[in-house]
Amino acid sequence: MDIGYLDIVVAPWRSLRILCARCVNPTLINKKNRLFLVFALVPFLLIAQSVKPESPIQFKIKNAGITVDGTISDWEVEVDFDPKKLSQSIIRGKANPESIQTGIKLRDKHLQGREYFHIQKFPFISLESKSFQPRGKNAFVGIFELQIRDVKMEVEIPFTLSQTGRQQKFKGEFIIDRLDFGLGEKSLVLSDEVRIFVEF
Amino acid sequence: MKEIVKKLSKLPNWLLLSLILPLLALSLSEKGGYILSKIEIPKVWTDEAMKTWELPNPKPEYSPQPVSEEYYYAMAERTIYRSYPVYHPDHEPEGYWEWLQSLEPEVVWDPSKFITEEDWIKAGEMLFDHPIDTLGAILTNDLVRNPDFYDYVEMPLTPEGIMPFSRWVVTGKGRVRVGNLSCGMCHTRVMPDGSLIKGAQGNWAGDKASVFFATEEGFEPDSDLIRSMGFLMNALFGSPWSDGDPHGKLVSQGFDAIVNAFQSVPIGTFGRQGTSILFAPQAPDLIGVKDRKYLDHGGLGQHRGIEDMMRYIAMNQTLDVLNFYGDFSPLGIPRERLIPDRPIMFAGTHDRYSDEQLYALAKYVYSLTPPENPNKPSALSEKGKIIFAEQGCVTCHTPPLFTNNKLTPAEGFEIPEDHYEKYDIFDVSVGTDPNYTFNTRRATGYYKIPSLKGLWYRGPYLHDGSISQLEDFFNHERLQEGWSPKPIKGHEFGMYLNEGDRKALVAYLLTL
Known part of the structure; x- marks a missing residue:
């Protein structure tokens, strides 16, 4: 059965079962030991594993009246999200701006440079959830801390969750002001607002 | 009272x-x-200002060291005489030459009469056309009275037959000299219909003109001339610290090689002193220069206000041959020779513009406006406008100036950390020929991102004039061996547009 992302979370359990079944004498795992094992493993199991989503982060920005589409393809996300336990849920993401693509190589290089992402100094963009609120059926809004360069700011990201069996699929869209994060300077032609789309 | x-x-x-x-x-x-x-009137040449105004050489120990404030202000102020048009000999009005001989010299610079800004601008225009040399730096009386010379350089003329790159100067009764090295000599353009655009990229073969003498029948260089040519090459272009010392190499190749280099400079570029005869820079279009943050193709001079423009004019009008670069002097003089009140006799180094003259010149340059563009927006150019945005041209050539006013490093130049704070850096190289900004006295390691305004009346393009027509920018064949006279690397944008899009983009560029 394909359980998608959750497979990663469940996998250690499965391997433990395999380990116990094949290699360890069941008689050695007495009640006390089993209890210890459960307590020892639970914290690890609660830590979500990171995955690299298939879809890149997408963004759109207006430049001289034309919408430029860009992507950041190298990114990973950690999810431990339970719609019924929002206060305990966590979503974290980390993206590598070196993988930015806008269709023009020299422009990408410029975006990697110090006027924009300055990848030599700030190799990652990070996003970490602070809290979630429900916004209707399968819809939520999360408060995240977004760090680009050395600027950390809270952003509100509305997203949807579609769940098929144990497979969870998240879709979110939000807008940032690039100037808030020191991405370039005020421009007569380049918009301040960047619309960002994430799906995993 | x-x-x-x-x-x-x-x-x-x-x-x-x-x-x-x-x-x-x-x-x-x-x-x-x-x-x-x-x-x-700002004081132009102060020791303090001159220390930081120019960008350093990529090899900082060879950064320009200008003459001191004391030396500068001890030089005599330039006398500005009334000057007169030079006609092609076949178009000269009857009796004109004789009339010039009969004139008394007339000093025409009198700032006490300037009341309005327009007065200063008008005076600046006069100075713009006024030569700073009458001793034959390039043109001599014999040359401009010789019809063969005009044919040799394919001299553009106005409909009246005026050669607009020089003027006759009457410095004494019967002393009529053709002038050289006015601003207008390199920044005046004759359009195909004979109309003039003052301040635009000049279009006459000034360097080719310099070696006309070598083409005359029976000419054989003697040892004195060969030695003089070597001195001149060093004075104008010497930069022996450059990798491979290309100018030193050229001198060692002999007289014919030097003559050939002068003859090969494309029209619209000039081997200005401090630059190169091997990779001569495009004569800049001065229209709109008021809005540029850097001056010179490598952004050598910062342009933070009118005083910087005045400095650049003073320096560019040959005073930079008095600079030291490390221990190198273009004129081969020892430092001890730079004594106030003891001028060095070379074109443009024995006198100086007064600060008022520089102010007037800068005011005039700032006042320049382009003529009406005959290329009006059309459906084709509107399509090109979209392609211009799609291709990302706007990032560097940002409207409304069509430049982002930044400096882009030449390939291989490692930007010093402190430059990010001091200058406006666009830290991506577009890979154009780095020679000008690595291997000349005006080298900085950067190129100024140029404005695209006025492309319709300019050309050839790029800092070295290597692109003769706009279409070639977007032709990927120019990157490859076989392109004549040699491949043109860099600025690889819009290289694979289809023909329709390329035409549309060019149509748009011509409307700017």
């Missing part, structure tokens, strides 16, 4: 008001404000 106030106070109020109001209105108007406010 007290008496006047006393008398005025006795006047009826209505009369007093009628006297004061016009004065008040005048002071509030732009022109009136200008008249009533005293113009502050």
Whole structure:
């Protein structure tokens, strides 16, 4: 059965079962030991594993009246999200701006440079959830801390969750002001607002 | 004064008001404000300012070291005589030459008469066309009175037959000399219909003109001439610290190689002193220069205000041959020779513009505007406008100036950390030929991102004039061996547009 992302979370359990079944004498795992094992493993199991989503982060920005589409393809996300336990849920993401693509190589290089992402100094963009609120059926809004360069700011990201069996699929869209994060300077032609789309 | 106030106070109020109001209105108007406010002429050449105004050489120990403030201001101020048009010999009005001989010299610079800004601009225009050399730096009386010379350089002329790159100067009765090295000599363009665009990229073969003598029948260089040519090459272009010392190499190749280098400089580029005869820079278009943050193709001079423009004019009008670069002097003089009040006799180094003259020149340059563009927006150019945005051209050539006013490093230049704070850096190289900004005295390691305004009346393009027509920018074949006379690397944008899009983009560029 394909359980998608959750497979990663469940996998250690499965391997433990395999380990116990094949290699360890069941008689050695007495009640006390089993209890210890459960307590020892639970914290690890609660830590979500990171995955690299298939879809890149997408963004759109207006430049001289034309919408430029860009992507950041190298990114990973950690999810431990339970719609019924929002206060305990966590979503974290980390993206590598070196993988930015806008269709023009020299422009990408410029975006990697110090006027924009300055990848030599700030190799990652990070996003970490602070809290979630429900916004209707399968819809939520999360408060995240977004760090680009050395600027950390809270952003509100509305997203949807579609769940098929144990497979969870998240879709979110939000807008940032690039100037808030020191991405370039005020421009007569380049918009301040960047619309960002994430799906995993 | 007290008496006047006393008398005025006795006047009826209505009369007093009628006297004061016009004065008040005048002071509030732009022109009136200008008249009533005293113009502050900046002091151009201070030791402090000259230390930081220019960008350093990529090899910082060879950064320009200008002459001192004391030396500079001890030089004589330039005398500005009335000057007269030079005609092609076949078009010269009858008796014109004889008439010039009969004239008395007339000093025409008198700033005490300048009241309005327009007065300063007008005076600046006169200076723009005024030569700083009458001793034959490039043109001589014999040359400009020889019709063969005009044919040799394919000299563009106005409909009246005027050669607009020089003027006759009468420095004494019967002393009529053709002038050289005016600003207008490199920054005047004759359009195909003979009309002039002052301040635009010049279009005559100035370097080719310099070696006309070598083409005359029976010419054989003697040892004195060969030695002089070597000296001149060093004075103009020597930069022996450059990798491979290309100019030193050229001199060692002999007289014919030097002549060939002068003859090969494309029209629209000039081997200006401090640059190169091997990779001569495009003569810059001065129209719109007021809005540029850097001057010179490598951004050598910062342009933070009118005083920087004045500095650049002073320096560019040959004073940079007095600079030291490390221990290298272009004129081969020891430092001890730079003694105030003892001028060095070379074109443009024995006298200087006064600060007022530089102010007038800068005001004129700032006032330059382009002629009306005959290329009006069309459906095709509108399509090109979209392609211009799609191709990302706007990032560097940002409207409305069509430049982002930044410096882009030449390939291989490692930007020093402190430059990010000091200058406006666009830290991506577009890979154009780095020779100018690595291997000349004006080298900085950067190129200024140029404005695209006025492309319709300019050309050839790029800092070295290597692209003769706009279409070639977007032709990927130019990157490859077989492109004549040699491949043109870099600026690889819009290389694979289809023909329709390429035409549209060019149509748009021509409307700017």
